[in-house]
Amino acid sequence: MADAARKLDEVFHALADPARRSMVERLTRGPASVSELAEPLDMSLPGVVQHLKVLEASGLVTSIKEGRVRTCRIQPMVLNMAEQWINERRVAWQRRLDRLGDYLAETAEDTEEDDKS
Amino acid sequence: MADAARKLDEVFHALADPARRSMVERLTRGPASVSELAEPLDMSLPGVVQHLKVLEASGLVTSIKEGRVRTCRIQPMVLNMAEQWINERRVAWQRRLDRLGDYLAETAEDTEEDDKS
């Protein structure tokens, strides 16, 4: 499980930067070269490549070099992993609210009974 | 929208650390004091407070001080925001796959027609 935790660190860290999110966003619309990823970003190419390395380290993106072009693809299952972690927290929180609701309802019933007596 | 981007930076950054995720996890089970958040963490109290500040800066957690105890609560709508960003990427990627599927299906039909002729 410590493995999964480290992965989550890397994925959330990768998503915590607007340039990297822009790259992920672009890649959800299909594969792209490094230059294509760089095009909308106000940044030198080596800067983009460093961000790409962070994305690849997280597993969010993979790439292969064909000729002189490196083609990058998104790895949606890794994106899913992050979403799932958040979702699990939401569910836990919701369950707690439900229990709280039940408790309050019971308390209200008790109060009604108290009112009757 | 640049505002939303900065918020996403902060939220994902906040989630990119196991200590902070542990704190979020604890808070999904109900409010807690700083000491309660610190209890499972192998870290000094000031260290925990620094992590708490990151969580509060992101809006994921709020806290109020009553007497000498600071009580922390999770802000689930902010967690939702992060989940939604990921979800939107997933949907974009899925749409692209669907279009690709349609295209391949059409190509297959054309091939069948070619076979018939």
Place this chain on the structure above:
DNA sequence: CAGATACTTAAGCAATCAATTAAGTGATGG
């Protein structure tokens, strides 16, 4: 009112980050 409790503030420090420029490498196109 004294001592414990629950933080809080401040300072310091090693490590990581995000960016840059400069100088490669190794296809491709004319």
Place this chain on the structure above:
DNA sequence: CCATCACTTAATTGATTGCTTAAGTATCTG
């Protein structure tokens, strides 16, 4: 074959992180 293109590598730099210890400051509690 020579230039251009698409990266790649390396070195540097300033800022930010994630921790620590030490020394506060308000509450409580007896």
